Amino acid sequence: MMKEYIQRFSVRQRIEHFTVMMLFLVLGLTGFAQKFYDAPWAIWTINAIGGIDRVRWIHRAAGIAFTVFAIFHISIGLFLVLTRRARPSMIASRKDFQDAITQLRYYLRISDKHARFDRFDYRQKFEYWGMVLGGMLMIATGFMLLYPVIVTRFLPGEFIPVARVAHSNEGLLAFLIVIIWHIFNAHLSPEVFPFDPSIFTGKVTREYMEKEHPIEYERIMGQSEEKQEAQTHEDP
Amino acid sequence: MSRKLLQYFVLLVTLMITSAGQAAPAAPDPPSNDDCLTCHGKPDASAKFTDGETLSLYVDRESFAHSVHGGKLACTNCHTNITAVPHPARQFKDRRAMDLTYYESCKQCHFAEYTRLLDGVHYAALEKGKEKAPTCVDCHGAHAMEPPGKPRMHISATCAKCHTAVGAAYARSAHAAGLAKGNPDVPVCTNCHRAHDNANPLTTASHLRISELCARCHTNEKLMAKYGISTDVLTTYLADFHGLTASLYRSEGLKPAALTATCTDCHGVHDITWVKGPGSSVIKANLLIKCQHCHKGAGPNFSSAWMGHYEPSLRHAPLVYLTKLFYMIFIPFVVGGLVIQILLHLWRVVVNI
Numbered sequence: 001m002m003k004e005y006i007q008r009f010s011v012r013q014r015i016e017h018f019t020v021m022m023l024f025l026v027l028g029l030t031g032f033a034q035k036f037y038d039a040p041w042a043i044w045t046i047n048a049i050g051g052i053d054r055v056r057w058i059h060r061a062a063g064i065a066f067t068v069f070a071i072f073h074i075s076i077g078l079f080l081v082l083t084r085r086a087r088p089s090m091i092a093s094r095k096d097f098q099d100a101i102t103q104l105r106y107y108l109r110i111s112d113k114h115a116r117f118d119r120f121d122y123r124q125k126f127e128y129w130g131m132v133l134g135g136m137l138m139i140a141t142g143f144m145l146l147y148p149v150i151v152t153r154f155l156p157g158e159f160i161p162v163a164r165v166a167h168s169n170e171g172l173l174a175f176l177i178v179i180i181w182h183i184f185n186a187h188l189s190p191e192v193f194p195f196d197p198s199i200f201t202g203k204v205t206r207e208y209m210e211k212e213h214p215i216e217y218e219r220i221m222g223q224s225e226e227k228q229e230a231q232t233h234e235d236p
Numbered sequence: 237m238s239r240k241l242l243q244y245f246v247l248l249v250t251l252m253i254t255s256a257g258q259a260a261p262a263a264p265d266p267p268s269n270d271d272c273l274t275c276h277g278k279p280d281a282s283a284k285f286t287d288g289e290t291l292s293l294y295v296d297r298e299s300f301a302h303s304v305h306g307g308k309l310a311c312t313n314c315h316t317n318i319t320a321v322p323h324p325a326r327q328f329k330d331r332r333a334m335d336l337t338y339y340e341s342c343k344q345c346h347f348a349e350y351t352r353l354l355d356g357v358h359y360a361a362l363e364k365g366k367e368k369a370p371t372c373v374d375c376h377g378a379h380a381m382e383p384p385g386k387p388r389m390h391i392s393a394t395c396a397k398c399h400t401a402v403g404a405a406y407a408r409s410a411h412a413a414g415l416a417k418g419n420p421d422v423p424v425c426t427n428c429h430r431a432h433d434n435a436n437p438l439t440t441a442s443h444l445r446i447s448e449l450c451a452r453c454h455t456n457e458k459l460m461a462k463y464g465i466s467t468d469v470l471t472t473y474l475a476d477f478h479g480l481t482a483s484l485y486r487s488e489g490l491k492p493a494a495l496t497a498t499c500t501d502c503h504g505v506h507d508i509t510w511v512k513g514p515g516s517s518v519i520k521a522n523l524l525i526k527c528q529h530c531h532k533g534a535g536p537n538f539s540s541a542w543m544g545h546y547e548p549s550l551r552h553a554p555l556v557y558l559t560k561l562f563y564m565i566f567i568p569f570v571v572g573g574l575v576i577q578i579l580l581h582l583w584r585v586v587v588n589i
Contacts, residue, residue, distance in 0.1 A: 034480075037480045037483065037484060038474075038480075038483065043484070043487050046484055046487075046488070047487070047488055051484075051485075051488045051490050051492070052481060052484040052485065052488065053492060053493055104577075104580070106584065107577075107580035107581055107583070107584045108580065109584065109587065123577075148531070148538065148541055149531050149532075149533055149534045149535070149538060152534070152535055152537040152538040152541060153535045153537070155537065156537055156540065157537045157538055157539060157540030157541035157542075158540055158541070158543075158553055158555050158556065159541075159555070160541035161541060161543055161548070161553060161556045162555045162556050162559050164477070165548075165556055165559045165560050165563070166559050166563075169559075169560075169563035169567065170563075172563075172567065173563070173566070173567050173570060173571070176567065176570075176571045177570070177571070177574065180571060180574055180575060180578070181574045181578070184578050189581070190582070190585045
């Protein structure tokens with residue numbers, strides 16, 4: 001008898017998702033209140049939090065927490081991959097581009113063939129790497145804005161307003177991607193509507209795996225005859 | 237009563253006698269200006285305060301006639317307690333004590349100015365017992381009053397009587413240079429500080445209002461065009477870190493932990509000079525010194541983090557301009573692509589049904 005549910009995310013991964021989600025909310029709220037400082041809602045928010053100084057303090061504290069978190073995430077991912085405890089399942093490959101084209105052809109009704117995905121599909125990889133690279137840019141520019149005196153000892157002064165423009169716009173881009181793309185894929189997409197709880201529960205149904213991540217599903221099933229589960233613990 | 241006797245009375249009795257003689261003659265007509273000038277028109281008319289200082293009691297007929305009040309007011313309109321000759325005795329410790337007794341006469345007509353004065357720093361100082369704080373006559377004079385702003389140079393000269401250091405600093409400014417040439421566009425003290433209800437300029441609330449004060453002229457296109465000065469100064473300030481911080485501090489109504497830079501912190505308070513002139517406080521080398529006031533340890537590159545009131549362009553701050561441009565293209569490109577993919581996805585789902 002097959003198990004109804006398959007373990008997709010480890011406890012650490014679920015905690016990581018929850019942490020980044022919370023930090024994103026805090027950083028987004030305190031950041032956009034500063035970006036749109038003259039909008040009535042921003043002024044209201046800033047006053048509700050207790051003034052711009054406190055908003056900035058929270059934003060910076062959350063930014064430092066995000067930095068620590070990012071270092072932890074990347075280190076542990078690298079460690080697991082390098083010691084072969086996890087497959088580098090998030091690395092983008094030629095297949096992802098082929099999948100994107102196959103999927104586009106499907107959407108355009110040029111063909112009826114679905115792309116077959118491994119553990120993460122090209123959309124998930126796009127969002128993940130967007131998050132990692134965007135996050136690095138946010139960390140770098142954020143620290144430039146936090147320590148302009150130190151930064152301008154090594155870099156031209158103009159880099160500070162550059163950092164401000166980049167930080168502000170990259171934040172907006174991240175917000176739009178999360179609002180439009182992530183919310184669609186995790187909530188509104190017909191495949192998961194109204195809510196894909198897997199990143200919180202760690203589990204997905206067998207049907208879901210078979211349909212959305214068939215390559216990984218087959219690999220797990222092949223392995224499970226020998227070693228049961230446990231091996232599904234993958235990274236990042 | 238002979239004239240000699242009258243003079244004797246004025247010299248001896250006025251201000252000196254403490255007791256007796258208080259009973260005034262029964263309400264005669266108040267003396268006319270000519271009556272008063274019989275004695276007060278004599279250049280040697282004088283009296284002594286209890287501290288020994290001599291007060292000249294002389295009033296120049298001509299200068300009063302040409303003053304704003306000439307032909308309009310009688311002496312007794314202000315000197316309301318003088319109803320008869322000889323005057324009842326009064327005793328003032330010194331000149332200041334007398335001034336402080338008389339200045340309230342002005343409010344009979346100038347009530348609005350008087351009530352504004354009550355809101356100002358000068359009255360607040362007076363109320364705390366600082367006798368040197370100015371009242372009406374200290375700025376406007378007494379008998380030979382002229383309209384206060386004619387010429388406008390009088391205003392800065394009047395304030396400088398007490399505020400000597402500030403007056404000297406102002407005299408070095410671009411504004412004072414214009415004033416000296418009779419330019420009506422430049423501000424004098426009262427344009428920023430107001431005349432009667434001057435607020436304390438050293439409070440946080442005042443500091444946060446400075447950009448608003450400067451902007452009154454410096455965002456006036458017509459006025460600034462005459463001098464080739466950009467009117468973007470306010471918007472570029474407000475869009476930057478310091479300016480937006482100041483705006484938010486203002487809207488919070490809380491007392492911020494530290495002040496954020498405003499116009500005067502870089503351009504100087506009273507000795508504001510032409511930014512392109514030599515020794516200007518804002519040309520790069522000098523600007524760094526201003527930055528270091530708050531940003532301790534800032535190096536030579538630091539001050540160019542401020543874009544000098546320019547909107548970023550290929551000429552000014554090109555890297556900032558290009559970064560902005562990049563995101564103006566990149567954000568719609570990425571978001572548009574994602575939206576198209578979502579719409580296609582949904583379309584295919586609908587088609588499948």
